[in-house]
Amino acid sequence: GQQLNQSPQSMFIQEGEDVSMNCTSSSIFNTWLWYKQDPGEGPVLLIALYKAGELTSNGRLTAQFGITRKDSFLNISASIPSDVGIYFCAGLRNTGGFKTIFGAGTRLFVKA
Amino acid sequence: DARVTQTPRHKVTEMGQEVTMRCQPILGHNTVFWYRQTMMQGLELLAYFRNRAPLDDSGMPKDRFSAEMPDATLATLKIQPSEPRDSAVYFCASGPRQQETQYFGPGTRLLVL
Numbered sequence: 001g002q003q004l005n006q007s008p009q010s011m012f013i014q015e016g017e018d019v020s021m022n023c024t025s026s027s028i029f030n031t032w033l034w035y036k037q038d039p040g041e042g043p044v045l046l047i048a049l050y051k052a053g054e055l056t057s058n059g060r061l062t063a064q065f066g067i068t069r070k071d072s073f074l075n076i077s078a079s080i081p082s083d084v085g086i087y088f089c090a091g092l093r094n095t096g097g098f099k100t101i102f103g104a105g106t107r108l109f110v111k112a
Numbered sequence: 113d114a115r116v117t118q119t120p121r122h123k124v125t126e127m128g129q130e131v132t133m134r135c136q137p138i139l140g141h142n143t144v145f146w147y148r149q150t151m152m153q154g155l156e157l158l159a160y161f162r163n164r165a166p167l168d169d170s171g172m173p174k175d176r177f178s179a180e181m182p183d184a185t186l187a188t189l190k191i192q193p194s195e196p197r198d199s200a201v202y203f204c205a206s207g208p209r210q211q212e213t214q215y216f217g218p219g220t221r222l223l224v225l
Contacts, residue, residue: 031212042116042203042216043155050212088155092212099168100145100214102155 003027006089006103013079014111021087021106022073029091032072034063037086037105046087047074079110114138116217118204124223130192133220135204136185144187145205145214146172146179155203161187162209194224 006023013019023032031050035043047058049065049072056063062075072091076083089103117136125131137144146158159169164181172179176195181187191198201221205214 033213035216042205042218045213045215048213090155090214094212100157100160104154 004089004091004101004103006106008106009104010107010109012109012111015079015081017079019076019079019083019108020073021089022071023089023091023103024071025091025101026070027091027093028069030069030094031092032063032065033090033092034061034072034074035088035090037088039085043088076108079108081110081112084108084110116204116206116215118202118217118220120220121218122221122223124225125194126225127195128193129224130190131194131198131222131224133189133202133204133222135187135189135206135217137187137204137206138215139185140208141206141215142184142209143207143214144181145207146187146189147203147205147216149201149203149219150199158189158202194222196224198222199224 004023004025033048034046036046037043047056047063052065052069053067054065060077086105086107088105091101093099119134142163144161148156158172159179160167161181178190201219203216203219205216207214
């Protein structure tokens with residue numbers, strides 16, 4: 001079963017608003033990844049985080065690797081309609097292999 | 113623009129039939145992952161290869177599923193015999209060893225009737 005708690009499950013926001021979502025776990029991860037999935041497509045990598053405390057930006061997106069290594073958050077600033085989609089976090093443990101666990105996703109709806 | 117490719121994009125079959133899904137990882141990537149996505153379970157890791165060797169297939173039902181990498185440019189996932197509960201979207205992803213990042217293909221949408 002899933003060991004990542006991703007929240008919120010869905011968000012309905014107005015264009016221009018900022019968005020924040022996060023993933024938490026009782027387990028430690030070596031890497032956090034954030035993906036976006038559009039309908040009918042595969043997840044697209046947005047940001048990769050490799051070190052505890054790391055803060056990384058990609059355009060209007062900013063993600064942080066929690067200092068405890070058990071959580072991560074993703075912020076989207078000044079949302080636009082094309083931000084609509086499902087955002088997934090993924091935690092990886094390097095225990096001889098890359099055990100990857102995905103969160104359940106946050107469905108983002110942006111109203112123009 | 114290097115991408116993971118998957119074939120077929122869609123597959124409809126009858127229960128009991130064999131299904132073979134193919135994936136071409138990004139050139140130079142030496143890790144390959146197979147995932148299954150359903151509404152109920154989300155994204156589940158089925159199998160993971162590094163340098164063509166299977167490292168983790170604990171998420172895969174062993175009695176009917178098999179995953180192989182005949183060469184560095186081809187990964188296959190087979191289901192035999194298929195069952196209606198196998199209906200899902202199957203994603204292949206590849207990644208470079210020096211980073212734990214994974215790049216996904218477009219998926220194979222499987223419907224088993």
